[in-house]
Amino acid sequence: MAAFTGLETYDVRFPTSRELDGSDAMNRDPDYSAAYVRLSTDEPSGLAGHGFVFTIGRGNDVQTAALAALRDHVVGRDVDAVLDDLGGFARSLVDDSQLRWLGPEKGVMHMAIGAVINAAWDMAGRRAGKPVWRLIVDMSPEQIVDLIDFRYLTDALTPAEALRILRAAQSGKAERIANLLEHGYPAYTTSPGWLGYSDEKLVRLAREAVSAGFDTIKIKVGLRIEDDVRRCELARSAIGADVALAVDANQRWDVPEAIAWLQHLQPFGIAWAEEPTSPDDILGHAAIRAAVAPIPISTGEHTHNRIMFKQLFQAQAVDLVQIDSARVGGVNENLAILLLAAKFGVRVFPHAGGVGLCELVQHLAMADYIAISTRMDDRRLEFVDHLHEHFRDPVRIRAGRYLAPQAPGFSAEMHPQSLQRYQFPTGAVWRK
Amino acid sequence: MAAFTGLETYDVRFPTSRELDGSDAMNRDPDYSAAYVRLSTDEPSGLAGHGFVFTIGRGNDVQTAALAALRDHVVGRDVDAVLDDLGGFARSLVDDSQLRWLGPEKGVMHMAIGAVINAAWDMAGRRAGKPVWRLIVDMSPEQIVDLIDFRYLTDALTPAEALRILRAAQSGKAERIANLLEHGYPAYTTSPGWLGYSDEKLVRLAREAVSAGFDTIKIKVGLRIEDDVRRCELARSAIGADVALAVDANQRWDVPEAIAWLQHLQPFGIAWAEEPTSPDDILGHAAIRAAVAPIPISTGEHTHNRIMFKQLFQAQAVDLVQIDSARVGGVNENLAILLLAAKFGVRVFPHAGGVGLCELVQHLAMADYIAISTRMDDRRLEFVDHLHEHFRDPVRIRAGRYLAPQAPGFSAEMHPQSLQRYQFPTGAVWRK
Numbered sequence: 001m002a003a004f005t006g007l008e009t010y011d012v013r014f015p016t017s018r019e020l021d022g023s024d025a026m027n028r029d030p031d032y033s034a035a036y037v038r039l040s041t042d043e044p045s046g047l048a049g050h051g052f053v054f055t056i057g058r059g060n061d062v063q064t065a066a067l068a069a070l071r072d073h074v075v076g077r078d079v080d081a082v083l084d085d086l087g088g089f090a091r092s093l094v095d096d097s098q099l100r101w102l103g104p105e106k107g108v109m110h111m112a113i114g115a116v117i118n119a120a121w122d123m124a125g126r127r128a129g130k131p132v133w134r135l136i137v138d139m140s141p142e143q144i145v146d147l148i149d150f151r152y153l154t155d156a157l158t159p160a161e162a163l164r165i166l167r168a169a170q171s172g173k174a175e176r177i178a179n180l181l182e183h184g185y186p187a188y189t190t191s192p193g194w195l196g197y198s199d200e201k202l203v204r205l206a207r208e209a210v211s212a213g214f215d216t217i218k219i220k221v222g223l224r225i226e227d228d229v230r231r232c233e234l235a236r237s238a239i240g241a242d243v244a245l246a247v248d249a250n251q252r253w254d255v256p257e258a259i260a261w262l263q264h265l266q267p268f269g270i271a272w273a274e275e276p277t278s279p280d281d282i283l284g285h286a287a288i289r290a291a292v293a294p295i296p297i298s299t300g301e302h303t304h305n306r307i308m309f310k311q312l313f314q315a316q317a318v319d320l321v322q323i324d325s326a327r328v329g330g331v332n333e334n335l336a337i338l339l340l341a342a343k344f345g346v347r348v349f350p351h352a353g354g355v356g357l358c359e360l361v362q363h364l365a366m367a368d369y370i371a372i373s374t375r376m377d378d379r380r381l382e383f384v385d386h387l388h389e390h391f392r393d394p395v396r397i398r399a400g401r402y403l404a405p406q407a408p409g410f411s412a413e414m415h416p417q418s419l420q421r422y423q424f425p426t427g428a429v430w431r432k
Numbered sequence: 433m434a435a436f437t438g439l440e441t442y443d444v445r446f447p448t449s450r451e452l453d454g455s456d457a458m459n460r461d462p463d464y465s466a467a468y469v470r471l472s473t474d475e476p477s478g479l480a481g482h483g484f485v486f487t488i489g490r491g492n493d494v495q496t497a498a499l500a501a502l503r504d505h506v507v508g509r510d511v512d513a514v515l516d517d518l519g520g521f522a523r524s525l526v527d528d529s530q531l532r533w534l535g536p537e538k539g540v541m542h543m544a545i546g547a548v549i550n551a552a553w554d555m556a557g558r559r560a561g562k563p564v565w566r567l568i569v570d571m572s573p574e575q576i577v578d579l580i581d582f583r584y585l586t587d588a589l590t591p592a593e594a595l596r597i598l599r600a601a602q603s604g605k606a607e608r609i610a611n612l613l614e615h616g617y618p619a620y621t622t623s624p625g626w627l628g629y630s631d632e633k634l635v636r637l638a639r640e641a642v643s644a645g646f647d648t649i650k651i652k653v654g655l656r657i658e659d660d661v662r663r664c665e666l667a668r669s670a671i672g673a674d675v676a677l678a679v680d681a682n683q684r685w686d687v688p689e690a691i692a693w694l695q696h697l698q699p700f701g702i703a704w705a706e707e708p709t710s711p712d713d714i715l716g717h718a719a720i721r722a723a724v725a726p727i728p729i730s731t732g733e734h735t736h737n738r739i740m741f742k743q744l745f746q747a748q749a750v751d752l753v754q755i756d757s758a759r760v761g762g763v764n765e766n767l768a769i770l771l772l773a774a775k776f777g778v779r780v781f782p783h784a785g786g787v788g789l790c791e792l793v794q795h796l797a798m799a800d801y802i803a804i805s806t807r808m809d810d811r812r813l814e815f816v817d818h819l820h821e822h823f824r825d826p827v828r829i830r831a832g833r834y835l836a837p838q839a840p841g842f843s844a845e846m847h848p849q850s851l852q853r854y855q856f857p858t859g860a861v862w863r864k
Contacts (some may be wrong), residue, residue: 027529028596034707057530058501065497066540069490085680096489097459104683104734107539108498109491152710155719238837251536278584279536280739282714302536306711314715376589386510 002047002079006040007071007116011064012414013057013424014355014387017141019198021351021386022056025222025252028196030056033424034355035063035112036414039078039119043158048245049123050412051115054326054354058292060109066112069099074116083124087147090117090332092148106304109151110329117330118360122410132331132410133366137173141166144371148336149306150331157308162339169374171367176370184401185365188246188380190353192235193219199234206238216244216271216380222252225264232268241411246270251275255284259291271322272296272349279303285317296320301351302327306336313344320379322351325360334364335372342373359411362402390418434479434511438472439548443496444797444846445489445856446787446819451629453818454488454785457654457684460628462488464819465856466787467495467544468846471551473511481555483547486758486786491540492856498544502532506548508651515556520578522549522764526581538736540722542761549762550792554842564763564842565798569605573598575805580768581761584790588746594771601806608802616833617797618647620678620812622785624667625651631666638670648676648703648812657696664700674704683707683734687716691723704728704752704781711735717749728752734757734759734781738768745776751820752811754783757792766796767804774805785816790827790845824848 009319016022017029017313034052041047073093082089093113094105102109125132135189136144145162156231189212202219209217219235221228235245247270253261258276265273271296279302281360299321303309312318323337341348350365352358362381369376381402388394393411396403405411421427448454449461466484473479485495505512505525509643514521525545526537557564568576577594617753621644624637634651641649651658651667658677667677681701685693690708697705705727709716711734721729731755735741744750755769772781782797784790794813813834820826825843828835836841853859 027533030530030533039777055530056533058499058528059531059534062498062501062541062544063534066494069494096490098462098488101459101462101488102491102495102540102543104714106535106736107541108534109494109540111534112673114495150686152686152713152716154689155716192864198829254582254584278739280538280737281584281743283743284584284739304538305712307710307716311713393577406601 002043004039004074004077004079004082005042007068007074008040009067010036010419011060011424012036012419012422013060013430014428016386017057019192023194023196024220024248024250024267026250027056032059032355033060035060035113035115036419037067039116039123040150041076043079047079047123047124047127049119050410050414051119051122051353052117052326052356052412053111054357063108063112065117066108066413070112070116075364081126082120086124087122087332089120089265089329090147091149093117105307105329109226110304111327114326114328114330114333117295117332118326118410118412121203122412125266125409128429129408131363131366131405131407132409133363133404137371141170144335147226147332148339149320149332152307153310153336155342156314156344157340161343163276165339165342166371170369171290172374173370176374180366180369180404184403185362185369185376185396186217186380187383187397187400187402188218188244189214189383190218191385194218195220195223201229202231203234203238206235207340210239214300215400216246218246218274220250221247221265221288222249225261228369229264232265242247243302245269246271246274248274249276251278253277255281255287258288262288262292262295266292266295270295272298274298274322276303282308282311282315289317289319298322298349300324304328306333306340307400309337309340313346320347320349322349323361323364324351325357331364338364338372339367346375347375347379349379350381353380354414355387356391356414358383358388359391359393362395362405363410434473436471436506436511436514437474439500439506440470440472441496441499442468442504442851443856444468444491444854445492445862446854447861453626454679455626455628456651456652457627458682459488464787465489465492467492467499467547468851469499469547469551470624471506471548471555479511479555479559479564479708480805481551481558481762482842482846483551483554483620484758484788484844485543490628491521495540495544498540499547502544502548514552515559518552518556519764521552522579522762523581525549527763537739543567543759546567546760546762546765550758550842550844553763559706561840563795563837564631565601565795568799569609569803569838573602577766579764580771581764585742585768585772588742589772593775597771597774598803601803604806605802608806612798612801612807612836616830616835617794617801617808618812618833619815620648620650620676621815622650622680623651625653625816631663634663635666635670642671643673644761646675647832648678650676650678650706651695652678652682653679654681659692661696662712664697668700676701677701678706680706681708683710685709687713687719690720694720694727698727702727704730706730706754707733714740714743714747714749717744718747721751730754730781732756736760737814738765738772739774745772745778750778750805752781753777754781755793755796757789757796770771770796770800779807779811780805781811781843782813784814785818787819788823788844788846789801790815790820791823792819792827794827794837795842798836822846
């Protein structure tokens, strides 16, 4: 019998603000960061699990403190008991009544809980010798339902309905696995479109993206309408008529402003308009969507839990949603969100980029295709070419598609040298 | 010219779980706690400001770390520049793009920002020699509008509309101040109704509440329906037909469960049913309200920002709302919420109890009566008789009403001995 013996944390920050990578209308000078957690055990094999919360700089210390506050919830527990009941483990963290007061189920504490849950999934994948997407799809529908906290969902999705969706997706599973392994999962890229980039850089990177095989790109908007019109024109003429062009306002607008602004961008054939307003404003998204139809509306990377996603679907507020691997309560809550999306027939375009978000979320998108929605060709997984070199099992992109990860675990582990070099404020990069 | 010179934090916890004070269906064994912050200056008078976030135990260290993370946002700033522009100060904290990622505007980081904003208000009251309620009502409508961040509100409330509400409330202000000073603000009490109390204690405390002059009491429900029916019967017969009886489920139910459960309690004449489900579930509250009418539905103590309150009103999801002094972005965001409530004609029954929440929120309720809604007799301010002895300027209750605080500031300061004795984990109470 092995036990959890440690929960170590690292405050890791990359000085991305120096090049304006990742700059958008709300986040002008992010330093992409990870509040990183490593769970260790006394397994003779050295079994460990890795997870993190992505942040953009200041406050990464608070996020790291929240991870450390979970130490007593993990250390001393039996490894097999936790990994054989990841639903129970997740609930034991989310339902701690005292910690719950700090949300409930939102913000710093919920993200920390999600990272520890994800680290347990990383460990479970390693123990099973499988990448996490494969670990999920090899589970029975009953096992998957058991992972999910249906609290506050049953007016929209019951366990019985979830089971029906999962059972229906059993058919054709082997073919989908083979298809995924052969062709990968379709991606889109945001790399050309950061708001801090010059027009010349936007055009050059947009052309490079198309040459590299991407059929969809996204650019940031929302600071000045004249700039947005010009940038959309430039992007559209760089990529041609057959490549999809999405825009992302990163929550910049009020509802009336979003409606007026998006009407100016309609001529450029917008594939979707992402985060037009506050992620909390479900009714606002519904109003914007109704007013600017047929421009598809989306949100989700900051949507803080399954209850908010449920309402986005109930209110018909979105045409598609982003999910984020490191904002909600880990794999478990994302499975609930994917099941809700399948129930309501809403397409999922996972959020990635940042630090390691591509590495994590690819597992969820692939599990969704194989075992939940059974759909892949009508959705795209975000790709940003940042900071992958710091991960032991970085994403592999070929001709605009993510290749399925093969290494056991959640692709979450960073190189020890990276943890050390970018440690804030003592690492070599920050001491300069 | 004086400057801010320090931001000190204290992790203060009271071992309330030992007596089951504060126990409810979701929070079975809370240790009422405060992540406490003191802003200091180099003013020769020793001018300082006090604020805090209320939590219920574990995680109070994370909340305290979030306060400490704001030190660089405060220390070194000019005192008069901050206190003369509390709107600008609040925005400078809320709009820090890197910290914003940790919410946005929710959870640990937003509560910390709210506590620091409240501490600045405490300081502004002291500097002016006025209690905060008086500081607010002595401002012009234009000054109050300038305090508010209208971002994400303008589809429901514009600055011009807010100005109209505030200008209309100028009439009769002197009479309302006199009325408040003479009679105080009506309260209700939750002291009898904690779920961990025996039937005998419930009945005894309910009778005592009526004898003390309260015309409204609230009891906790949501664990077992048979217990709730029995406790409602006992409470109703203890207080008689003329005293109002509210129930509070503390987010215990899913939507269908709330509807079924509340129908069982209808015979007892429920004044309102509070927090029937997740505070995030705006559409869920609307569904419950429609199904159990005429039982009034309310929520708000966990509603994390003005955008969520806006939607509760837009969706006609509530009959009345709780506001909380220490969950949203300080006085400024609460003024936005009070203006929204006035615009939509929704009554406000402020949440109090915990550690110091009565002390803070009384100022907001009184400012609302005098300068915003102009209403007092159709609302009640929660009172719980806990832990007031730790505050320098504790609330004063007479015949079921809060007397207006007179001391300069926000009534937020705790006795230094209390900060020391209850400091976690080194204070005398925790070392035992």
